[in-house]
Amino acid sequence: MFSKPLMLLLLTSLSSLAFAKEWQVQMLNYGAANEGGMIFQPAYIHADIGDTVTFIPTHSGHNAQSYVVPKEAKKWKTPLDKEYTLRLDQEGIHLYYCTPHLMMGMVGIIQVGEAKNLSVVQQKAPRLRSKMALKPARIDDLLAMIQAP
Template structure:
């Protein structure tokens, strides 16, 4: 019985250790220009989390497309949010008040099972951007 409990504890510990927490900063001016998430593209594994870090004021993170079975999110203004990545696929998100400025990002988790849908959503969103029109296209070009 002791060996069984020890083996189960070790297995559960191994699962929790393998999950990573990634950080994405919400910035007014970053590596990808004005009003951006840093990084704009993130590759993660199923079970990982992403913490959206408030670096500058007046930002949030809100999903606009998630893989089937994944939970959508909408962070409050000026608050950090932690998002669990539970499904393989491509996640597309924006900052609501700066969406028209092209403040958007992409997360790839495992296999990009919904890449065509993500590209269609990115095309639709990019048409509404007044700047940074190619930001999502560049981010999606990194999906493999």
């Protein structure tokens, strides 16, 4: 029926889907006392290829928009006040922000596997940071969480 190589490929593909993790990112007006306002929770995720991230507008008035994505990935933007699921199919870093609340420091990072595009993220992050009137150190804290090879 199926050749051994084809069967092995099929089983490998199915097993990776079976173990994929479904992450949820809350878009919040207020986090814990030490986090302050206008945050993604969690703001940093270290995921694997095949995982998904669902952005949940827990509070009204939020979205998420990619700023930097892995080389082969497409840029993305969630609708305002709507859930959105992103399938992670390329290794690297997604640096993203809430369009209405960037100036308030609402940023996040998804690292998928190895940080293959770290140099691009480090190059572009200062420009994003310059648009943050409040809590600009948040982006520095997130960049420090990236696990480089």
